Amino acid sequence: MKSKKYSEALLNLFKKKGFKVKEFENIIESKIIIERSGEIFKKSLLSFEDDNGKNFSLRPDLTISACLDYIKNVKKGVHKYAYFDQAYRRTFNKESLVRNQLGCEIIGSAKLQLNSEIINLIDESLKKLTKNKTTIKLNDINIFYSLVDSLKLPSRWRLRLKRHFWRPEYFSELMLRLSSNSDIQKNVFELDKKSYFKMKKLNQNSMIAGRKISEILSRFQKKIKEPRSQINGKRVARIVNDFLKINCSFKNAKNELRKFEEKNNLNLKLNNFDIFNLRFKNDDIYFSSNIGRNAEYYTGLVFEIYKKSKSLNLASGGRYDNLMQTLGASKKIPAIGGAINYDNLLKL
Amino acid sequence: MTKLIKIGLPSKGRLKENSLSVLRKNKLSIKNSSRNYLSKINNFYPNEIIFSHAREIIERLADNSLDIGISGYDLLKESLPGIQKNIQIISRLKFGLAELVVAVPDIWIDVQTIADLEEISFEFKDRNVGKLRVATKYPNLSNEFLLSKGLNQYKIVNSLGSTEVYPFTGQSEIVTDITSTGETLKANKLRVLKDGIILKSSACILVSKKSLRNKYLKNKINQLLKKIKL
Numbered sequence: 001m002k003s004k005k006y007s008e009a010l011l012n013l014f015k016k017k018g019f020k021v022k023e024f025e026n027i028i029e030s031k032i033i034i035e036r037s038g039e040i041f042k043k044s045l046l047s048f049e050d051d052n053g054k055n056f057s058l059r060p061d062l063t064i065s066a067c068l069d070y071i072k073n074v075k076k077g078v079h080k081y082a083y084f085d086q087a088y089r090r091t092f093n094k095e096s097l098v099r100n101q102l103g104c105e106i107i108g109s110a111k112l113q114l115n116s117e118i119i120n121l122i123d124e125s126l127k128k129l130t131k132n133k134t135t136i137k138l139n140d141i142n143i144f145y146s147l148v149d150s151l152k153l154p155s156r157w158r159l160r161l162k163r164h165f166w167r168p169e170y171f172s173e174l175m176l177r178l179s180s181n182s183d184i185q186k187n188v189f190e191l192d193k194k195s196y197f198k199m200k201k202l203n204q205n206s207m208i209a210g211r212k213i214s215e216i217l218s219r220f221q222k223k224i225k226e227p228r229s230q231i232n233g234k235r236v237a238r239i240v241n242d243f244l245k246i247n248c249s250f251k252n253a254k255n256e257l258r259k260f261e262e263k264n265n266l267n268l269k270l271n272n273f274d275i276f277n278l279r280f281k282n283d284d285i286y287f288s289s290n291i292g293r294n295a296e297y298y299t300g301l302v303f304e305i306y307k308k309s310k311s312l313n314l315a316s317g318g319r320y321d322n323l324m325q326t327l328g329a330s331k332k333i334p335a336i337g338g339a340i341n342y343d344n345l346l347k348l
Numbered sequence: 349m350t351k352l353i354k355i356g357l358p359s360k361g362r363l364k365e366n367s368l369s370v371l372r373k374n375k376l377s378i379k380n381s382s383r384n385y386l387s388k389i390n391n392f393y394p395n396e397i398i399f400s401h402a403r404e405i406i407e408r409l410a411d412n413s414l415d416i417g418i419s420g421y422d423l424l425k426e427s428l429p430g431i432q433k434n435i436q437i438i439s440r441l442k443f444g445l446a447e448l449v450v451a452v453p454d455i456w457i458d459v460q461t462i463a464d465l466e467e468i469s470f471e472f473k474d475r476n477v478g479k480l481r482v483a484t485k486y487p488n489l490s491n492e493f494l495l496s497k498g499l500n501q502y503k504i505v506n507s508l509g510s511t512e513v514y515p516f517t518g519q520s521e522i523v524t525d526i527t528s529t530g531e532t533l534k535a536n537k538l539r540v541l542k543d544g545i546i547l548k549s550s551a552c553i554l555v556s557k558k559s560l561r562n563k564y565l566k567n568k569i570n571q572l573l574k575k576i577k578l
Contacts, residue, residue: 034503035478035479037500038479038500038501038502038503039491039494039495039500039502039503039504040495040500043491156467159467159470160463160466160467160498163466163470164498167498170496170498173498174498177463192457192458192460195455195457196457199455199457208453208455208456208515208516209452209453209456209515209516209520209521209522210472210477210480210521211456211468211471211521213455215471216455216456216457216458217457217458219458219467220457220458223458
């Protein structure tokens with residue numbers, strides 16, 4: 001009963017703000033997900049094969065379903081989705097493969113005001129419904145990218161840190177590696193150097209296992225030219241770890257980040273970030289550099305909403321401007337969305 | 349009625365020969381088994397030896413059609429968790445020694461580690477030529493290993509044999525394969541990555557956990573194990 005009451009009330013509040021409630025297709029072609037996410041997501045799909053050998057899956061996530069619906073049916077302009085339905089994945093928990101997902105998405109616009117609009121809408125709706133005070137945590141993933149760009153690191157390592165920001169466990173391993181061992185195995189490297197000169201005489205356009213000889217040689221050269229010093233690696237790892245501990249009131253966020261810049265002699269180009277210009281109805285807002293690391297597809301602003309006194313997560317979301325294209329849209333279509341943590345909501 | 353103890357042994361190759369040799373060395377006399385898929389230990393309680401594919405022995409132990417068997421540690425670890433939980437490893441044997449490794453074309457001189465491979469996988473992704481393809485007979489172990497090492501932009505190509513030639517015939521870019529000396533990989537112009545050892549394998553004595561819950565079978569299995577000195 002509580003479940004129905006909450007879902008209906010939330011969807012009604014979303015509808016009043018111009019969101020259209022939509023039911024999505026239950027089955028999607030697995031290729032769409034696997035081509036985007038690789039083997040990491042394949043494992044969690046509930047899939048089957050048809051007589052023609054085509055692989056299909058039960059929808060694993062409703063944000064993805066909303067994106068696919070936009071690509072197939074809406075195609076252009078701004079569309080506001082709201083939904084309450086089930087998603088199916090092996091990884092939800094041991095008891096259930098099914099998760100109730102309630103959320104909203106605005107697809108087709110990059111307007112700054114939408115960032116605060118969607119956070120305010122979810123936050124206000126939750127407060128109205130539960131009669132509880134809430135706390136909001138914010139972050140912009142691009143500030144982390146800006147930090148990485150300002151560090152003295154080989155470009156390969158910069159890309160590596162950016163690519164794995166959303167995998168906290170593996171990211172910690174990378175930090176350890178950064179502050180310890182070397183990238184180049186010396187004895188093998190000497191042997192490869194001999195091969196390098198032999199390979200220079202070969203046809204540079206010939207392909208070996210999907211790669212041109214020229215590509216292999218150019219990357220080999222790049223590795224030699226960008227040696228990583230262990231001392232610098234340690235320093236960089238410390239700076240990154242310190243950055244990821246920044247957790248302060250949103251009002252002071254820019255000052256805190258400036259202090260961090262000064263202390264470490266960095267330039268994060270903070271004036272480029274519009275997160276600091278956002279205005280919210282809730283006063284209880286924090287900046288936390290460590291949030292938004294649970295989904296690979298976030299590209300900018302990310303948020304989490306908690307029940308104030310208990311630190312119980314009630315909602316989370318963010319901007320995902322590249323996801324549509326990776327799911328098959330012919331051009332970049334900006335989008336932002338948020339999902340209610342429905343299981344936690346029912347605990348209130 | 350006395351129950352037959354069902355023993356699974358590999359049906360071919362060095363694994364078969366070495367398994368039989370372990371039993372014979374421990375004075376367990378085996379009925380001639382050169383052509384038959386069924387045999388028995390003559391000087392032991394009622395039993396039946398079933399010669400099967402090493403992969404099948406794992407499955408039959410899990411569903412309890414076999415009570416005890418010899419198979420590869422790699423094959424056990426490759427099987428699904430639901431199968432592994434029904435099997436107990438009694439001991440690792442000193443034959444069938446091999447490593448499951450990640451290997452790349454020798455000419456990829458810029459790739460020494462999995463971290464290098466991770467970068468290459470993004471090059472493939474960025475060039476929109478599809479995902480880096482990994483040919484393997486061990487998709488589960490390979491996935492687990494590669495994902496734990498940060499590689500996620502790749503696609504598994506299931507192989508049933510001759511995996512080493514896949515990178516040079518356009519079927520994959522790299523491979524994971526089982527190797528004991530590394531000679532076959534070398535002969536096929538592949539090299540193992542510095543941190544590319546996925547698993548160290550050997551033959552193992554394995555027991556079905558369900559059989560261990562049966563008093564008679566448990567007793568007989570233990571007697572058989574006592575006779576096999578490694």
